[in-house]
């Protein structure tokens with residue numbers, strides 16, 4: 001984001017779908033071994049018992065090919081096609097531990113499948129708006145973040161929640177150099193943002209387990225904020241009293257605010273945010289305040305100057 005602008009998604013597929021599918025059946029095996037019931041919904045539905053939800057944007061869904069081959073995942077390279085080429089096979093999404101710590105009554109370390117087991121999986125079709133001014137519509141599968149966090153009993157000093165991506169240069173090759181980026185990738189939310197019903201933990205998309213390039217095995221989705229807030233491949237969640245440092249905000253605070261709510265009236269210093277390019281569409285469309293989720297989230301920012309707190 002800091003180095004180069006978005007380019008158009010290539011028309012040709014770099015990773016054949018067969019590679020992704022065989023990878024997927026490995027993960028289905030992992031789910032089965034973890035004791036999760038298998039679905040009877042047919043060969044293409046890897047995740048069991050996914051309920052529909054009320055959180056479905058009535059807009060054309062971006063194709064699976066584009067969602068899985070036009071990615072930002074800098075741990076695998078800065079080009080949009082690199083995560084799909086480099087993450088499958090390198091990133092090992094299972095077994096996977098998620099650590100919860102900080103200002104809470106019940107910290108601990110959990111296997112990722114146990115971490116979400118108490119919540120029912122649901123599908124949510126959300127708009128996804130990158131700060132680079134492109135967007136998609138993505139059918140995620142996962143669980144609402146708030147109820148998961150509540151289980152750890154955050155205390156009154158828990159004012160923010162900090163999230164951290166895996167640090168393992170063996171699995172994430174770009175992490176072997178810290179010359180530009182202070183790995184691991186970190187992000188954060190204010191606690192009331194994290195508890196908002198829209199905040200989501202995704203473990204799948206299009207009914208399947210999450211592909212490595214989209215942040216397997218578990219990633220955040222905060223659809224009213226620019227995409228970089230939706231941190232991938234999470235290994236640690238910490239309840240903290242002070243606003244936590246986050247990767248993009250630390251690198252370029254004048255360009256990437258801590259809040260980073262989608263806002264057509266606050267331009268990036270180097271480009272306008274008034275319009276966006278929906279992947280798969282020809283004409284640019286207007287950017288929506290809070291990415292179209294104002295009804296659900298505007299109240300979080302009542303009285304705040306959104307130009308200062310961008």
Ligand SMILES: Nc1nc2c(c(=O)[nH]1)N[C@H]1C(S)=C(S)[C@@H](COP(=O)(O)O)O[C@H]1N2
Nearest residue numbers: 071072073074130165185227228230231232
């Ligand atoms: N760990 C990590 N998380 C990340 C990123 C990243 O580079 N590393 N990129 C972010 C950005 S800029 C965007 S737009 C989204 C892209 O998610 P997608 O590739 O699933 O569309 O992931 C976000 N989460």
Ligand SMILES: [Mo]
Nearest residue numbers: 130131227228
């Ligand atoms: Mo992004």
